[in-house]
Amino acid sequence: MRLPPTRREFLAAGGAVALAGATAGQRRGTPITAAQRAALDVTPAAVAADARLLPGCCAYSYNGYLRRGAMTLEDFIRMAVKLELAAVDLTAYYFPSTDPGYLASLRNLVYRNGLALSGAACGTAMVRADAGARRAALTEIRGWIDVADQLGAPHLRVFAGPLPAGHSLDEAIGWVAETMKPACDYAGRRGIMVGLEDHAGITQTAEVCLEILHRVHSPWAGINLDITHFLPAPGRDAYAQIQACIPFATNTHIRAEFDDKTPIDLDRVFAMFARAGFKGYMSVEYEPSLAHGEDPITGVPKLVAEVRRLCARHSTV
Numbered sequence: 001m002r003l004p005p006t007r008r009e010f011l012a013a014g015g016a017v018a019l020a021g022a023t024a025g026q027r028r029g030t031p032i033t034a035a036q037r038a039a040l041d042v043t044p045a046a047v048a049a050d051a052r053l054l055p056g057c058c059a060y061s062y063n064g065y066l067r068r069g070a071m072t073l074e075d076f077i078r079m080a081v082k083l084e085l086a087a088v089d090l091t092a093y094y095f096p097s098t099d100p101g102y103l104a105s106l107r108n109l110v111y112r113n114g115l116a117l118s119g120a121a122c123g124t125a126m127v128r129a130d131a132g133a134r135r136a137a138l139t140e141i142r143g144w145i146d147v148a149d150q151l152g153a154p155h156l157r158v159f160a161g162p163l164p165a166g167h168s169l170d171e172a173i174g175w176v177a178e179t180m181k182p183a184c185d186y187a188g189r190r191g192i193m194v195g196l197e198d199h200a201g202i203t204q205t206a207e208v209c210l211e212i213l214h215r216v217h218s219p220w221a222g223i224n225l226d227i228t229h230f231l232p233a234p235g236r237d238a239y240a241q242i243q244a245c246i247p248f249a250t251n252t253h254i255r256a257e258f259d260d261k262t263p264i265d266l267d268r269v270f271a272m273f274a275r276a277g278f279k280g281y282m283s284v285e286y287e288p289s290l291a292h293g294e295d296p297i298t299g300v301p302k303l304v305a306e307v308r309r310l311c312a313r314h315s316t317v
Helices: 007-013 017-025 034-039 059-068 073-080 101-110 132-150 169-188 208-216 236-247 266-275 294-313
Strands: 053-060 088-092 118-123 155-160 195-199 219-228 247-254 279-284
Touching: 017 236, 053 059, 053 266, 053 294, 059 073, 059 088, 059 101, 073 088, 073 101, 101 118, 101 132, 118 132, 118 279, 132 155, 132 169, 155 169, 155 219, 155 247, 169 195, 169 208, 169 219, 195 208, 195 247, 208 219, 208 236, 219 236, 236 247, 236 266, 247 266, 266 294, 279 294
Parallel strands: 053 088, 053 279, 088 118, 118 155, 155 195, 195 219, 219 247, 247 279
Antiparallel strands: none
């Protein structure tokens, strides 16, 4: 029995021309030009170097207003339109309900305002010495994966947590991997990425973040790369650790200062993402304590404007 041709045989025989002709108006069998062939090259390798940096914002940027009830998630979504953002990140703390009807209304509001959902987040910590507590954490994370799925969010960020007294760092890394691996399996069946944030606790060095990813070993796992939190390590300053994690970044958090209040060279950071061919959201996560106490009402628009400028400057497509 004659087997179907391979892709190479198909292209060589002019099959691609027949497909292209249906939309380009070419006659069947017309030879494809070198320029046309190059334009049709959209393999992963062909776009690997292209940087596509898009401005976004996390709901946490308005944390005080959202927690006091002075602002709702709906207000935040509409604010994103005024700020000329491409996407919003919705955090678990501010959901008044996870009822399917409410989640559907948020998803629709995001869509009707021409925005994307860059992700959602839950506050569950995975560093738990007790096996039963780890199982409970996994259940909580799966629940928020379901929330992300209903929202249409392609990404959920999760946290490791601090090291408990009397336990080793290696133990804690093992607990996180033990919890995150099945969470990624669960998320992957829904097309959702799980991003481990380099947050306060054991994940404040690139080495630990990368070791956890190595142990989880899932295509649905990555790093929610917050550029502010890395602690200096021997031979590796914060910039070197950001650089090491960029290839594994599934989402980002952008602030203007490191945790020690040292100003961040954002142009340098964005250039690093661009050189790596990053394609994704550069999400502002404003923190008044890292911005000389300036209120988010005035501080967020300033940082967003800078992020929008840098996205435009460093994107190549």
